[in-house]
Amino acid sequence: MTLFAALRLPREILFGKGQRHALPAVARRLGQRALVCTDARLAATPVFGEMMAALKAASIEVLVHDGVQPDVPRDSVALCADEVRSFQPDLVIGIGGGSCLDMAKCVSLLLAHGGALQDYYGEFKVPGPVLPIIAVPTTAGTGSEVTPVAVVSDPERTLKIGVSSPFLIPSAAICDPDLTMTCPPSLTAIAGADAMTHAIEAFTAARKPPGHELAQQNVFIGKSALSDQFALYAIRLLGRSLEKAVADGSDESARADVMMGALAAGCAFGTAGTAAAHAVQYPAGALTDTAHGLGVATMLPYVMSYNRRVSASAFAEVGEALGLAPTGSTDEQADAAIREVSRLFAAIGITLTLAALGLTADQIDWTCEQAIGIQRLVKNNPRAIDLAGMHQLVQAAFDGDLAAAAR
Template sequence: MTLFAALRLPREILFGKGQRHALPVVARKLGSRALVCTDERFAATAIFAEIMASLQAADINVLVHDRVLPDVPRDTVAVCVEEASAFQPDMVIGIGGGSCLDMAKCAALLITHGGKLQDYYGEFKVPGPTLPLIAVPTTAGTGSEATPVAVISDPDRTLKVGISSPYLIAMAAICDPELTMTCPPGLTAIAGADALTHAIEAFTAARRGSDHSLAQNHVFIGKSNLTDHFALLAIKLLGRSLEKACKDGSDEDARADVMMGALAAGCAFGTAGTAAAHAIQYPAGALTHTPHGLGVATMMPYVMNYNRSVSTNEMAEIGVALGLDAAGRSTDEMAEATIREISRLFAAIGITPTLAALGLAADKLDWTAEQAIGIERLIKNNPRPFDLTAMRRLIQAAYDGDLTASAQ
């Protein structure tokens, strides 16, 4: 057997309680002028003021852009870059949820290479390194601190769009679970379910071969031995602690598990990629205006059941990582139990169970299927192939809440 694997990660990852205090030292190695991207809510907190004071005490001049909006509307990036042009930053620091980190990636890109964001949509359109980026997540979900992707909303397009390039990976990721302690239960659930979906889709992604050109021509290249390691770690941590963190936000151990799980999931899917659950959420989310993490989690049990016939072994391994007892169970039985456990967990933390309950209109199912199957960079990662009929059937099953029908 010839092993093949690929992995693209930040140069430095710091994880643990209090690691935010390392930010000034990490930043000082990159220069003395920092553009900080965050949102209005976090900018108003005492902990943000403390972080800014620590940077200034390290003789780092700071320009704060504190108007990051959810889903990063395209034109808001140009506003941020224009404000920063005279400041001439040496680095960009993103502090906040996934949108804040994605704004920081986009700002670093345009400050360095100019042009418009539209010039970089897709894979490998970024021509070279950008300003160094430090990512400091305050939620535990997107994994953007470790991934090569920035997702934005373009007013000229119905669906959100992505910019995918290894040059967008943060120079350093500083993950301090104390920053997630004030996340409300609903946000904790949606973000954590997003992370668990990342991990499951990365672990069950298709193996795409070992051609030397694969990773040079594609950002997402399917599962490998290295991405599997991170995906299973994420599943283990999220399986044992996501429900706890949602029920008791003051549980420091649970918060640490969930944040480490989100980070590990980002490390996995940043190279392996995601698949059908994400492809369906793009059009479904555009129509229902629901949070990304909620939509992908709604779809996950149905997609797992669709893939079960070709991913039985992987599903069983996921069950073991979740802590299910494999004694006396066949691989098929473990796979079935795994899907039931994911459904149970998501129901326990308040994830919407069907596309109908998510608000998707019945007369939009065909359009949703057509759009989803057209997102090739995700569909090609799915372990079981799709045609339009199969996609339409899966979406109907998720709309009706018929888990059994999703396997057809």
């Protein structure tokens, strides 16, 4: 086949212990008036206060918006934009978990282009550059620091909705593992499992015909040579250290591995995209009020089983990245990889079935109908999936039957 790759990333990525101290220098290259989006808990911490003091010492005017809420309610974005417009920021800094980074992206968009956020739902609706964004994650999972998507909750819709545009990719991502050291075990597990799901779905995403128009017409384009490298690197790091980081949050090496794994997974899926595990989580998560990372991780082993007949060689590579010895046939190696993902997720407390997440039997049909409608994800799945196939997958995940998913 013809070698093909595409990748969209920030202009600058800084990773490592203490890299948060580079924030003032990075910010000064982008502007002099910074809006900072964070949540109330983080805003009250000494480390956040130190970061704000460093910005001010660098002669950067700072306005802190500390009202970011989980899942970024749509109207909270408009309220923030209206409140800060008179400040006239020339850059936006998101500090915190994925919601804080997504809020920074959305507010930057509204400040640059006006209108209502819903004007930009979908792909390629952002008409041009937004205010420069610096993303400083304090959790290791979403990868939002490097991706072209922001997810919000809309009161007029049952499912969360995304704004997807290369213009939303932050100008700079500053990833300091020290900022994750206080994450509790449950959040570490859910965020890390989210990152593992990103990496595996990106690595096994459908490979599209590599025409010149592919990346011009799609934000997420399926697997390619470069996204594969980031995905495998993420799987390797998360496979060796996620369990350690959950067990001992003070393990600096494990924390660094998990944060780098989440970053690399974001680099992979930010171009390749994700697939069926994410498609099911949108409706299932809405019905069960489930954390995104927990829902996609619950689905992942079943989606891997469903895809095994067309992705066995890719799953064998996943197994090697997870540290498994490449013994037996390709199919046997693929099965071993699926078992290892299931074992790892069970070990860190990921819920094993959709029923255990709270989905009820009478909600299965609606979940399937909504999931199959999310075509940007469904078309990225390596094995074609129609409504009957989606029902097979969701029923298997509800029952906890990996073998049924593989039929």
